[in-house]
Amino acid sequence: MPLVQGFPVFSENYSSDILMDITLLGTGSSTGVPQLLCNCPVCTSSNPKNKRSRFSILFSDNGTNILVDAPFESRLQLLNAKVSHIDLFWLTHPHSDHLAGIDDLRIFAFRNQISLPFYALPEHITTVQNKFPYLFFKNEYRDQPLFQSHPITHKTVTLKNAELIPIIHNHGTMEVAGFRWKNVAFLADISAIEESELDKLKGLELLIIAHTLKHKHFKHMNGEEVVALIQKINPKKAILTHMNHHFEYNTLKASLPENIEPGYDGMTISMP
Numbered sequence: 001m002p003l004v005q006g007f008p009v010f011s012e013n014y015s016s017d018i019l020m021d022i023t024l025l026g027t028g029s030s031t032g033v034p035q036l037l038c039n040c041p042v043c044t045s046s047n048p049k050n051k052r053s054r055f056s057i058l059f060s061d062n063g064t065n066i067l068v069d070a071p072f073e074s075r076l077q078l079l080n081a082k083v084s085h086i087d088l089f090w091l092t093h094p095h096s097d098h099l100a101g102i103d104d105l106r107i108f109a110f111r112n113q114i115s116l117p118f119y120a121l122p123e124h125i126t127t128v129q130n131k132f133p134y135l136f137f138k139n140e141y142r143d144q145p146l147f148q149s150h151p152i153t154h155k156t157v158t159l160k161n162a163e164l165i166p167i168i169h170n171h172g173t174m175e176v177a178g179f180r181w182k183n184v185a186f187l188a189d190i191s192a193i194e195e196s197e198l199d200k201l202k203g204l205e206l207l208i209i210a211h212t213l214k215h216k217h218f219k220h221m222n223g224e225e226v227v228a229l230i231q232k233i234n235p236k237k238a239i240l241t242h243m244n245h246h247f248e249y250n251t252l253k254a255s256l257p258e259n260i261e262p263g264y265d266g267m268t269i270s271m272p
Contacts, residue, residue, distance in 0.1 A: 020061040020271045022184060024263045025077035028052030029212050029244040030097035042245045049249040049264035053077060054097045055242045057186060064160045066090060074101030088159050091120040092188040093176045094127045102132060106146050115148035121177050122151040152177045165200055169193035172219035184271055191219050204235035206271060210242035230260055239263045
């Protein structure tokens with residue numbers, strides 16, 4: 001099993017006629033797994049599928065690469081996945097475990113000599129621009145901005161061969177932006193979602209969804225609520241991500257319905 005800076009590489013193919021690869025670059029919650037200062041059975045596990053860097057997903061289809069979120073470990077995640085280019089960076093929301101690695105993405109603008117398209121909800125664009133003004137405005141390296149901002153609305157986002165349908169949901173009082181691309185969709189940190197957004201998820205082959213906590217929390221659905229939501233959406237397959245250290249991979253997998261499984265860092269799902 002090859003490793004880059006401690007990150008295992010896995011691959012699981014669900015089709016022999018591959019058109020899209022989805023790579024779970026990171027499947028952990030905000031503290032990652034293992035957590036600092038924790039000696040629980042999951043944090044001390046030798047199973048590599050219990051080692052979780054922070055949440056990020058790479059979608060690749062016919063040469064188009066779309067990166068979702070940039071956590072602390074972004075550089076290592078992208079090295080591990082051997083990512084040569086990014087066509088679009090999609091930010092679900094500006095919490096640090098989804099944003100803190102954004103500086104690592106500058107290199108794609110340097111190498112391509114073009115501003116990296118950055119998509120986020122309008123209020124999140126403002127937050128990120130205030131935190132990282134050199135990425136969006138004047139910088140010392142080039143005349144063009146390193147990132148070019150594009151506000152996410154309810155309209156479909158089109159880039160090259162990609163048509164992304166935004167799926168807006170709640171993370172406590174904050175709105176979060178997931179998307180559907182073809183018959184694949186993902187939902188990041190989630191506490192609630194409107195029926196009008198669920199309507200956009202009909203007929204999915206694959207749903208990737210945050211499954212952060214076992215207990216109830218005003219910012220997150222708990223594990224049982226996430227499974228109930230998956231069953232309501234009724235995709236053919238669902239994969240859980242954004243999991244904290246209370247979820248042991250094998251134990252969780254054995255407890256889930258047949259069409260739901262936990263993800264792990266480096267997992268690649270190949271779709272028709």
